[in-house]
Amino acid sequence: MNDTPGWASPGSAPSEGQKAGVPNPAPPADGNGPAPKWSKEQPPPGQWSPPTGPGRAPGPPQPGWGGGRHHNGGWGRPPAAAKPGVIPLRPLGIGEILDGAVSTLRAHWRTVLGVTITVSVVSQVCSILVERYLLPEPPSVDPDATPEEALEQSIDSLQASLLAMGPALLIMLIGTLLTTALLTVVISRSILGRPVTLAEAWREARPRLPHLLGLTLLLPLGSAAIMTVGILPGWLIGGAGVLLSVLGGLAAVTVIIWLVIRFSLASPALVLERQGVITSLRRSAKLVQGAWWRIFGITLLTLLLAFLVNMVIAIPFTIIAFAVDGVGVSDLFTGGSPDFGWAFLIITGIGSVIASSITYPISAGVTVLLYVDQRIRREALDLELARAAGLAGYGSAPPGGDSTGG
Template sequence: MPDAGPTAVLPRRPLTVGELLDSAVLLLRGQARVLVPVALVLAVAEQLLLHPLRLAAGTAPPAWLPEFGRFGAYWLLLAVGAATEAVIVLLLGNPAARAAGAALFGRAAGPRELLRPAGARWGATALLAVGVGVLMCGVALFGPAWIVGFALLGAVAPALVVDRVHPLRAPLRAAALAVRAAGRAGWIRLLGYLVWWIVRVGLGVGVYLGLDSFDLVNRPWAGWLSLAVWAGVNSVAYPALACLDAVLHLETRMRTEGLDIRLSRARAGTPETVLLAAGR
């Protein structure tokens, strides 16, 4: 199996930004039957959680912008939304990272492999997701600080399940990789979020307005329809971001740690988990 090629999901070499985005999309396409249904469940739960906060902030579909004088409640809504996004992307990052690791060896991980609990470290992933969610909610209350937190914590799940570091080290490992090479990984993660934010807003608002233009929106159910649209859009956007985190993590290791060289020199028969584990 060649290390690189035009159809490789994740070539064994440093990639350009465009190639990284392409690799993330290829990984999502190959693992959509696992990632998208899981993301849909999480996205629906997120919308149900945020709905009371939206009502308290006086927002209305489809853009859910606040009423004048309720900015405090809306700010809390944004902070909680930032936290739920971080939690969902981190949870999806567990199977996405393991799928990316398999892709680095030229194979596609099957659904059973990704959903199998053995060795997946789901317990640690859930605990880290809660911790990251609380942290993101806290920093989001300070506005621009959310951007820093989001940029630094993208590789928490890959560091945990691919690098096999201790759970307490995973956030530190993620932050360390994010700031390498002048913060390249952090900036690319922000770029990916911006791209998908534009897509999400465009579809979340556009689909609703399109249905409304044909008089297909029942006003008493307008809010729930909008929530369903947003959940559907996020069920694709969230795993896409998780896949970007996964391929970006491995590419950063190839770029800054020589992971590609390590793999090319490895003895035949060495387990994948051993080859991908970070040095202690």
């Protein structure tokens, strides 16, 4: 490993079953030949005695002897895993993944908050300006309209809503792109216990932004195409095809969720292994294979936690904004289109910035740590990480590679 965020090339530790390149334990220092054969006569289980020195008679069995090869100061339990940074270098549990994401936020809070606050503020300012000056006024809905007029007004309202979502989604896409790239670098350093500044993270992540942009665009476009295929046949049939559209939409949503989890590790693979878009998708699919439900559960729990944090932070700011902007509240109760003022937009924007500054690092941290966990389980990445961190007993890092991927 070197100082770059990319870790060892996946070619050195493939996840397709072959063992080529997976680091092997070093042979014993005194192992100059084949291991001696065991004697056919062995002591009964549980009656081993500790070694005796010259002139000492064997003593009674000691507690802890006979249960295993390694012990922290004795025999009987495996040694604790090395932990140079925010996670222990071994397969992780869900609690350790969440704790590692939060620990990264605590350990590198200046860099992490520098990334998230900057991106969130710029995104919120752009969203407010677009909403106030570029988007058309939403169409009004007449409560006394006939059924035909009400249907037409509803369609117009839906089109206006979709048009309004376009700029917001684009801004969110750019913000997510930047935070994902920068936070992936920060988290990769925190695993090794190394400090990283915002300038260093930007320098490492900048070459990967074009590829990450392609990946970020490809996934929602693919999801939209799948949804279109699911609902289009029923929509073409007309009124009798409503049920078909509903069933097709549900099937499309199922496929989209399956693909989202299958490709959920593509972004850290792309940034850390310095791969192309398609190669990163293939890497993610290989790493997720056999662990889909586990990754789905952890991802769903992370989304739920992020949603709860957003609600806890956003609700007080929204209440304050409503209290300051009385016009918007009255519009809600009269059935008209709310015309929120600057005060409402600014106050709710501040709440969004604070919530994003907390939830972005946790979500990105969970994704990167899931990627690392899968590579530890499949490719013995923990040994390469220990070498890269400079831990004693693991040798030196291989030249030209940082053991997480590229």
